[in-house]
Amino acid sequence: MKRRDxxxxxxxxxxxxxVPHFLKAxxxxxxxxxxxxxxxxxxxxxxxxxxxxxxxFQNDLYYQERKNIALKNADFFKISDEVALHNSFQPLQKIxxxxxxxxxxxxxxxxxxxxxxxxTDIWQTASDSNEYLQNGWVxxxxxxxxxxxYNAIEVDxxxxxMMKGNTxxxxxxxxxxxxxxxxxxxxxxxxxxNYEEAHLSDHNLGYLYNTLIDTKSSANHIFEKIKTKNSxxxxxxxxxxxxxxxxSEFINSGLETQVYYAxxxxxxxxxxxxxxxxxLLKMYAETMEIFVNDLQKNNTFDDVLILxxxxxxxxxxxxxxxxxxxxxxxNVFVIGKNIKKQGLYNSLPNLADLDANGNLKHEIDFREIxxxxxxxxxxxxxxxxxxxxxxxxxFI
Amino acid sequence: MKxxxxxxxxxxxxxxxxxxxxxxxxxxxxKTIVNDLCNQSKKVSPILLDVSFLDDFTPETLKNPENxxxxxxxxREKVNSFSVAWFERxxxxxxxxxxxxxxxxxxxxxxxxxxxxxxxxxxxxxRENALGNFRDFVKKISKTAAMLNYLNNKQxxxxxxxxxxxxxLMELFTLGQNQYSENDIKEAARAFTGYNHKEKxxxxxxxxxxxxxxxxxxxxxxxxxxxDIIDVILEKKECAxxxxxxxxTYFVNEKINKSHIDKMVDVFYKDYNIEKLxxxxxxxxxxxxDENIGIKIKSPLELLIGIHTIVPYQMxxxxxxxxxxxxxxxxxxxxxNVAGWKTGKYWIDSNTIITxxxxxxxxxxxxQITFSEKGNEESTINELKNNKLERKTYLKVxxxxxxxxxxxxxTSPEEMISQIISSKINAGTLxxxxxxxxxxxxxxxxxxxxxxxxxxx
Numbered sequence: 001m002k003r004r005d006x007x008x009x010x011x012x013x014x015x016x017x018x019v020p021h022f023l024k025a026x027x028x029x030x031x032x033x034x035x036x037x038x039x040x041x042x043x044x045x046x047x048x049x050x051x052x053x054x055x056x057f058q059n060d061l062y063y064q065e066r067k068n069i070a071l072k073n074a075d076f077f078k079i080s081d082e083v084a085l086h087n088s089f090q091p092l093q094k095i096x097x098x099x100x101x102x103x104x105x106x107x108x109x110x111x112x113x114x115x116x117x118x119x120t121d122i123w124q125t126a127s128d129s130n131e132y133l134q135n136g137w138v139x140x141x142x143x144x145x146x147x148x149x150y151n152a153i154e155v156d157x158x159x160x161x162m163m164k165g166n167t168x169x170x171x172x173x174x175x176x177x178x179x180x181x182x183x184x185x186x187x188x189x190x191x192x193x194n195y196e197e198a199h200l201s202d203h204n205l206g207y208l209y210n211t212l213i214d215t216k217s218s219a220n221h222i223f224e225k226i227k228t229k230n231s232x233x234x235x236x237x238x239x240x241x242x243x244x245x246x247x248s249e250f251i252n253s254g255l256e257t258q259v260y261y262a263x264x265x266x267x268x269x270x271x272x273x274x275x276x277x278x279x280l281l282k283m284y285a286e287t288m289e290i291f292v293n294d295l296q297k298n299n300t301f302d303d304v305l306i307l308x309x310x311x312x313x314x315x316x317x318x319x320x321x322x323x324x325x326x327x328x329x330x331n332v333f334v335i336g337k338n339i340k341k342q343g344l345y346n347s348l349p350n351l352a353d354l355d356a357n358g359n360l361k362h363e364i365d366f367r368e369i370x371x372x373x374x375x376x377x378x379x380x381x382x383x384x385x386x387x388x389x390x391x392x393x394x395f396i
Numbered sequence: 397m398k399x400x401x402x403x404x405x406x407x408x409x410x411x412x413x414x415x416x417x418x419x420x421x422x423x424x425x426x427k428t429i430v431n432d433l434c435n436q437s438k439k440v441s442p443i444l445l446d447v448s449f450l451d452d453f454t455p456e457t458l459k460n461p462e463n464x465x466x467x468x469x470x471x472r473e474k475v476n477s478f479s480v481a482w483f484e485r486x487x488x489x490x491x492x493x494x495x496x497x498x499x500x501x502x503x504x505x506x507x508x509x510x511x512x513x514x515x516x517x518x519x520x521x522x523r524e525n526a527l528g529n530f531r532d533f534v535k536k537i538s539k540t541a542a543m544l545n546y547l548n549n550k551q552x553x554x555x556x557x558x559x560x561x562x563x564x565l566m567e568l569f570t571l572g573q574n575q576y577s578e579n580d581i582k583e584a585a586r587a588f589t590g591y592n593h594k595e596k597x598x599x600x601x602x603x604x605x606x607x608x609x610x611x612x613x614x615x616x617x618x619x620x621x622x623x624d625i626i627d628v629i630l631e632k633k634e635c636a637x638x639x640x641x642x643x644x645t646y647f648v649n650e651k652i653n654k655s656h657i658d659k660m661v662d663v664f665y666k667d668y669n670i671e672k673l674x675x676x677x678x679x680x681x682x683x684x685x686d687e688n689i690g691i692k693i694k695s696p697l698e699l700l701i702g703i704h705t706i707v708p709y710q711m712x713x714x715x716x717x718x719x720x721x722x723x724x725x726x727x728x729x730x731x732x733n734v735a736g737w738k739t740g741k742y743w744i745d746s747n748t749i750i751t752x753x754x755x756x757x758x759x760x761x762x763x764q765i766t767f768s769e770k771g772n773e774e775s776t777i778n779e780l781k782n783n784k785l786e787r788k789t790y791l792k793v794x795x796x797x798x799x800x801x802x803x804x805x806x807t808s809p810e811e812m813i814s815q816i817i818s819s820k821i822n823a824g825t826l827x828x829x830x831x832x833x834x835x836x837x838x839x840x841x842x843x844x845x846x847x848x849x850x851x852x853x
Contacts, residue, residue: 045773116773117508121733130560132568132735134742149746155785157768158723159745161732169745174768174786182750191848194824204693205819207741208749208848215746239770242785265771266780270465276777311773321461 035379038251040260040306041138041162042240043123044284046268047116048310049277050330054103054348055084061351065317069273069324083348088281091289099342100292101335102395104369106349108329108362112312116268116326119311124162126367126386137370138259139165140385141378145258150218152259153250155243163261170259171218174246180223183216192216225253233294238283240264244291252298258378267310271321284308288335305377305396306335309366316351317358328355329362332369334395341395368393397426403818404689405678407853408647409433410492411698412705414803415815430678434671437494437527442520443481445474447512472774474512479729480714482519483721486701487708497526497674499697500646501533505569506736508729509542515729517597518542530639530668534569534626541593547734549591554607559585562625564734570629572638576614583611587620636665640673647677649688650740656682690819690852693740696724698853699752703845706816707800709759712792719767720758720791723751744851756845760795764788797838809833809840816844819852 052069055076056062063070076084079096095101111129113119125133135143138152143165145151152170154163163170173179182188195209231249235241243262250257264284269276288306295301313330329349349360371390374382383389402421406413413421421429449470457463489495501522509515518540525533537543538561544550549561562585566576590606593599611620614628629635640660641652648656659680664673677683694702700720703709711717721727725748726737737743744752757763769783807815813829821829825847832843844850 045771046775047773118733120773125733130563132564132733134732134735134738156770157747157766157786158725159747164742164745171745172747174766178766178786182754187846188750188753190828191825194828195822196824204691204741204852205822205848208693208744208851209822211744211746211749212753212848215749218746239780239783239785243770263770265773265775266777268774268776271462280777319461321465 035258035377036303037377037379038258038260038300038304039373039377040244040247040262040304042284042306042308043120043261043263044267044280044308044310045116045120045263045265046310047119047312047314047326048267048280048330049269049273049324050105050310050313051316051349052273052277052324053086053089053281054105054331055086056082056348056351057084058082059348059351061316065351067318068322069318079343083344086278086281088278089285091282091285095289095292095335096343100337100339101333101343102339102341102345103343104332104334104345104364104393104395105347106329106360106363107309107332107366107369108312108360109365109367110362112328112359112362114312114326114328116311121161123309123311123366124160126370134161135164135166136160136162137385138162138261139169140387141165141259141374141380142168142170144380144385147258148218148221149214150221150255150257152261153247153257154261155246156263160261170261171215173222176219176222176226176250179219183219188212188216222250222255225255226250231294233290233297235290236283236286238287240283241287241290244287248291248294248298251295251300251304269314270319270323270325273318273323292335302337304336305373306333307369307373308333308335313360315357315359316354328359330360332366334369336396339395345393345395364393365390369395372396397422397424397429400689400814400818401426401684402429403815404684405429405433407702407818408496408692409678410489410496410705411486411701412853414705415807415811416803416805418815419806427679430675433493433678434527434675437491439491440494440524441490442523443478443485443516444520445478445481445512445516447474447516449474450513468510471512472510475510475515475729476715476718478512478515478519479718479727482728483697483700483717484714486697487704493674494523494526497670498523500643501526502728503731503736503739504642505537505543506731506734507540507542507546508731509545511541511545511597514540514542514545514597519729525670527671527674528669530664530670531626531630533670534565534630535623537569538565538588538622538626539591539593539599541597541599544591544593549588550593552585552589552591553605554586554589557582557585557589557607561585562588565626566629568734568736570626570635570638571632572634575632575634575638580613583613583620584625586611587613587625588622591622630668633661633665636661636668640664643673643677645739647674648683649691653682656680690817692853693743694851694853695737695739695743696721696726696748696752697728699724699755699851702853703756703759706803706841706845707760708796710794710796712794716791720751720755720765723765723767724748724755749848752851753846753848756842758791759793760842762790762793764790800838800841804837804841807837809835809837812837812840813844816841817847817849819849821847821849825849 055071075087078084113129124136126137127133142152149171152163154172156172159172192213231245235245247260266280295304309332310330312327314324314327319325355361367386368390371382372393374380374385376396399418399422402418453467507518521536547561547564548558552558559581563581567573586607590602592602610617616628640657663676758765766788768785769787771783
């Protein structure tokens with residue numbers, strides 16, 4: 001090899017890639033898939049203020065504790081005699097009217113943690129608040145189905161703990177072409193082509209080569225499927241819009257991915273909350289409206305369930321900076337065609353019954369939602385994935 | 397001492413060694429080399445950042461919530477600077493064994509905080525005690541502001557106990573799972589009530605909040621405080637075993653060899669002297685057996701610093717190292733939770749394997765890197781505006797090829813393979829390498845460092 005060629009390899013200059021067939025030998029597909037249903041998980045990072053999203057507009061305590069930031073009549077639209085949604089959620093109204101949205105209130109867990117990172121960790125690993133797990137609930141789902149990396153995709157460049165299992169990890173990807181190109185750099189191809197299958201054992205070197213082969217096989221699978229489908233919908237030009245556009249292309253291409261994960265940050269509204277939250281909720285709602293339309297046009301909406309959560313809610317009492325501080329339980333949104341309990345799943349929090357820190361008390365354990373989805377939607381054994389048995393809910 | 401054994405020792409005790417240095421050392425005996433390594437680490441060099449920005453804040457000005465938010469923001473940024481300073485320390489360590497052990501303890505006594513004063517104090521306590529007495533070490537950790545906050549012992553008060561610290565003290569820091577009862581946790585938590593700290597991080601024992609009644613812990617009854625509890629725990633040989641196994645996993649092999657561990661426990665249980673324990677490991681014959689060489693998957697930090705040992709490099713924008721650590725799955729000062737990073741195979745997923753293999757090209761050959769700017773839980777909406785789901789960039793890195801040329805001056809290309817790669821090499825990969833021996837040393841070194849084999853040490 002000439003120096004120039006080598007430099008091309010090491011700098012991974014693209015444009016040299018080709019599609020060899022040797023890979024077929026290595027490709028293997030998941031041993032067990034139990035369901036063709038898809039789950040899209042969206043995290044509103046930073047702790048969305050649920051009380052200003054789903055508004056108890058008849059409750060005096062709400063106005064008393066939030067003198068400056070309580071929403072006025074012009075800021076929300078009513079969905080019942082007591083409950084209203086933030087105006088930014090108007091794009092979701094059609095979805096709501098069709099009965100595709102279920103709002104679960106008071107979702108949390110015992111002894112809540114008020115740190116962003118620890119709370120996210122608890123939601124991602126599905127642990128108790130005094131338990132520390134080193135793999136995530138979606139990762140353990142992959143373990144259970146003996147899946148491939150592409151069975152769970154995070155739209156990012158690095159993988160979250162939620163997507164990491166004991167024996168298999170999901171895949172972080174922002175652009176299938178980029179992944180495909182980088183895997184077809186001659187450098188990677190050479191490594192893989194020269195690796196003897198006989199040595200694919202469980203020692204560490206074998207594991208490294210195997211991961212490379214699995215990655216290439218995932219990149220292949222995604223690239224082959226995806227090239228047929230580019231979304232024609234105009235998604236909002238924000239970071240969540242881009243993620244959901246990617247996910248819609250994956251779903252509409254028939255990718256064999258069961259779980260997708262996307263996120264939107266900025267919800268940590270300690271100061272001047274009203275404008276910031278309004279913009280963020282608008283980004284979320286507009287994106288969801290287009291995403292649902294996109295799936296419907298492609299006849300894939302039937303098989304998709306969208307779960308939106310935030311690592312915690314915010315305190316009832318506002319602070320002195322026209323913002324809110326870290327709280328506990330919160331609302332969770334479930335969007336799908338076959339929702340059993342449309343609209344409000346349960347009643348709004350009792351604002352007169354707070355914990356010692358002035359925070360809301362939880363009624364639904366978030367793992368009951370996971371258990372329900374695993375059991376009823378993804379058709380797997382929730383107990384072995386969540387390491388515990390949780391009662392099931394009725395939203396699907 | 398055999399060159400290959402010197403390399404093995406230095407991969408584990410530090411982050412590798414240049415051929416020039418290993419040749420120099422090869423005239424010495426194993427015992428002398430290990431003794432020297434220990435002696436060179438007697439000194440403690442704390443990492444101390446300038447935190448004078450804190451002087452601008454007084455209890456009076458902090459009554460304004462906006463000042464408080466500003467303080468938090470500046471402090472968070474300073475924690476990132478500390479992370480960078482720690483990385484640079486690992487690039488240029490004077491006490492190599494001490495620094496490698498500090499990294500070990502940071503993934504044992506796992507802690508995270510956004511207060512720069514607490515973080516700095518905590519990190520330097522890890523460094524000071526890294527090779528000291530484990531008993532003193534645990535007691536000091538239990539009194540640090542960072543840990544009191546992280547595991548909520550600050551909220552642990554007489555009459556309203558918080559068991560978080562007591563539980564993790566036993567499960568993660570000293571004994572491991574299933575070695576204690578729930579009642580032991582309850583009683584231990586009572587002993588740690590009243591632990592608190594002052595504003596600058598000094599320990600503050602609030603006697604009014606301390607439960608001074610009798611406790612029964614591991615069958616012993618007494619008017620125990622936190623230190624007493626730690627003493628009772630350390631009487632159990634399981635504690636010496638738990639730590640020995642973890643050190644064995646870190647320095648020797650993830651596959652535990654019981655007879656090796658038994659010997660380590662005998663050494664450690666006597667007086668819980670950490671330096672004696674690791675010294676024992678490094679002079680033992682089994683440490684140098686083939687089954688223990690070139691089989692461990694490097695942590696992201698071991699990989700990043702390992703490359704630096706071969707070709708010293710410096711990032712032009714020092715904070716960009718955090719970006720790389722993030723893509724590789726290990727950001728200094730930002731552990732996933734108190735259980736720490738899962739090591740070995742768990743470092744590797746589809747994304748990290750690609751990043752790892754491309755890393756030498758990114759650092760040394762100006763290859764492009766792609767990252768995401770989705771923000772995290774603490775990002776604000778204003779930061780969101782310019783964020784990109786996918787940003788491609790080149791890192792500006794100054795690579796010191798002159799040092800490389802000097803260090804590898806007398807090394808032939810064939811020797812470079814064994815100098816840079818310590819694992820067995822896949823036959824097909826080796827055949828390819830042998831075809832490339834005529835490449836420049838510079839290219840060949842990058843090629844070697846880009847292999848799956850280079851992920852092992």
